[in-house]
Amino acid sequence: MKGYRKYFTKKIVWFLITLFVAMVLNFVLPRLMPSDPVAAITGKMAGQTTDTAAVQEIYSRFEEEFGTNKPMIVQFLIFLRNLFKGDLGTSFSQYPRKVSDIISSSIGWTLALQIPAIIVGWIIGNVLGAVAAYKKKGWDKIVMPVTMFISNIPAFGSAVILLYLFAVKWKVAPVAGGYAFDMIPNFSWAFVKSVIEHYQLPFWSIVLISIGGQAIGMRSMSIYELNADYVKYSRFLGIRDGKIVGYVFRNAMLPQVTGLAMSIGGSVSGALVAEIIFSYPGIGSTMYAAVTAADYPLISACTLIITIMVLIATLSLDIIYGFIDPRVKAAQFDA
């Protein structure tokens, strides 16, 4: 148990440090802009609206929130304080809506879409990779190159292709949105059905994105494990091949949990872009709208939320991994 505690403490400390660095970056990067950042940021936005009175109001309000007239460290403390209060500022493009309000209405969609999709993609990818490693002949020669090619189609690419095929050509799925545009969210059966229909394409396109990388990783891992000495040894003790394959896949699969933790940042960015293609009402689309409207507070909040989501996902995976792989415990005793 001592080993575990050390491992988890280490992981949690890392999480906090990284979170802090992420916040600092989120704070510092826009302030590194040459000239007056408030003028630059609001200037971008001002180019898109003609209501000068509104621009003026936004400008003064933002100046106050951004706090450029105070020393950097005070600005940072204000930033942190607001952050912990859940105050992420006021949106430019949807003025005077609060950013935290916009984020909270889209984060649920993103979580409900991405978590299941990434997990399903991970499972399918691992099974395919394991099978490809074991049944070398046909699978390896045909399925693997195809999987490899598919995994090289960028996330937005497979999303667009799915959209074209299913929504435009065959018309079996809706083109855009999280639910039919003429509906108001409620818990009626019609609405749930609409949500499920709209869920399919984004879901499967994210699954597709995650499969390729995982399958390839799992295949190399499995091939490595299949050549491990314990395989030969177990065979020479008369253990059935089926059982040995079980050992191999368990051992290959466990590090894939860490693999997922390492790659989750990449998968999430791909998945966010896929959201844009389907105009899915999640963080990805919100961020796209924010960039298009030069809505700085919203962009900043989106990047921060994405980072926090990724950090939490990574931490959870690390903790799960610590429990399921005895190698982690042993490594802690060695250290």
Add this chain to the structure above:
Amino acid sequence: MSNTLKNLLHSPKFMVGFILFIAILLTILIYPLFNPGNPLEMIGVGTFAKPGTYISLYDATSSQKETLKIANAEEKRIAAALSDEDRVKMLEWLSAYGVDVTEVDASNTDAILELWMANYNPDASIKGFTKSETRNFRLIQNRITELMSADTLIIYEEGAEDSKSKIVKTDYVNLNAIANVKTLPLGTDNFGRDVLKELVSAAGTSIIIGLIAGSVATVIGLTLGLLAGYLGGNADEIIMFITTVFTVIPGFVLLILISYSLGQDQRGPTIVAIVIGCTSWTWTARSVRSQVISLRNRDHVNLSKLSGHSLGRIILTDILPYIASYVVMAFILQVSSGILSEAQLSLLGLGPKTTTTPTLGLMMNWAMLYSAHTNGSWWAYFPVILTIACISFSLNLMNTGMDQVFNPALRD
């Protein structure tokens, strides 16, 4: 070394990837020779012209005509004039009217037309069709009768009362006699640009972005990895701390923040490439470090240390040559992920600002902005996706091939 090269040449994966990549490069270099000019020139006034060969109608009418009597010309003409939807509608009407159409295929113009001509009755009132649909059936009927009856198209000169020239259905002109013929294998995009020309140029720019991003990432990653691995101790701790932090914070997020902070005017393709490189060096640093650590205590390195060689010399002569293959592999992957990052960034609207050179990501962004994906203009985005996939597929294949040669455990 020569043995390694031989093994690489024997690796089918490496060779397929290599040949594919070279083929893409050659296309990028050679195609502009056949189709020179500005890739962003707007040749079309409308948006999304379909792929195909366009002939000048003006030239065609004023060319020398020949009369040719070709048996199924009429049928082809009507077939071309009826869209797939029209056919389906016609079959719907027929079946509602009580004609057995179960045997008729929607692509069989002959059969549909025959049944239609025999049965269509504009005055028949059939339940189940809306008014606009009924009107639509009449329009279809009108079009067909027009095509079948009118023999002559008459072209009037502006202001003149009498006809200038007549075109009869049996008039043909020789394609070679038409001065202006333009083939657009991939049609035009939303701005009326030649997609193929744009695509070739964009692929070139994107590969350059990938190469710059890959070089930047490799240089940063290699330097940090070498220092951390070779020096060890506090230097290692500090460098690994930074690396771990930046591994967990998604590079994409940093990319967005930096790109947005830079502002559009600063964002040329080179700057974007450098920013991409600066946010993606972490795993190169990690893998270089672990390689260096395994090399650090080898005999030849110790010998060099004892001989009093400088740090730079030891790294250059005793360490770099041994990790060169890993660095090359990491570089290849960095190039491919750089191309992808540019595309994702551009899709978000944070791509390079450019008025002279397109990139693959910008093409994708334009296509999405103008809804190419929902209005069926596949040629505006599908070739872009395919190009990105092919480039990164070829790079990844090369990488896998090299991996199998250098890490025999992965051999199959």
Add this chain to the structure above:
Amino acid sequence: MGKVMLEVKNLKTKYITRFGEDVYSVDGVSLKIEEGKSLGVAGESGCGKSTLALSMMGYYFPPLHYISGDIIIDGQNISGMDPDKVRTTVLGSEIAYIPQAAMNALNPTMKIIRFLEDVIHAHEPKATKAEIRERAEERFADLGLGKEVLDRHAVELSGGMKQRTVIAVSTILSPKVLIADEPSSALDVTSQKMVIKMMKEMMEKGYIRSMMFITHELPLLYNVTDDIAVMYAGQFVEYGTAKEMVFDPLHPYSHGLMGSILVPEEGTRGMNLTAIPGTPPNLKRPPAGCRFAERCKYATPECFYTAPAEKMFGENSTRMYRCLMSEEALRAKYAEEGGASK
């Protein structure tokens, strides 16, 4: 003469590389081990000794392939037997194997007792978990390994401990023949000694009834095994008791090998310790003549095209060597050289 536990007759096997080339790494090996006896096999790396160990299990999977020959364990010929029958009735219970890299021989994420359950179930499907634990605890205690080891994962054990665990696991079914492929080469001296002691103990207690011990360290064999065979390029070149082989090697290769290992006497310091220059032949295309000819300093032109057969010699003709030269001629050469160096 005791009962013959293991007899191998003219065994030939090959590897197929990933480029589809055949490598004849065991090319006509014959040997006999009697009950209670042990045989050591020595040779340079790449001579085929590890492949010989794998080949003797009678259970082949790519890239190793069986060509011909017989493997007879306690009177039962296992070559040509159905692989699945070999697996359930021979492997582990009749003939057991200790791999070269015992460090990685145990599945890292599995408790030792779970693995033992799988091993025993492969042969005795009806054994209950409680029975297996009882048996395992008894055997582990008897071999001086605490029974708490059973509930550990392989990754939690130290190197020497892992090695001894592997030996205990391999012999849990009390096999008639144990084949150990360099079981001690990766260990420190103390652990090495413990491993050797353990193997001797197992023989005394009857947990194993004969043993073949493969190594590249000849001095080790002298202390451990009764007989020694020297292997070169897929074949045995000489065969005799440990004492004879160490103090009176006859084949030029074994002679050179012993010379390279024994501590050089005064005056010979500075001599190249690898007494035999050159590299072993490529077994993709074995030479037509004597395989050692290229490196042999006594080779005559005839050696390059006539392959020598196995010749028996010594008291009761119990020793074997494989050379074209006669016993007397070789001894004369060695005497001449010995004289010159002194």
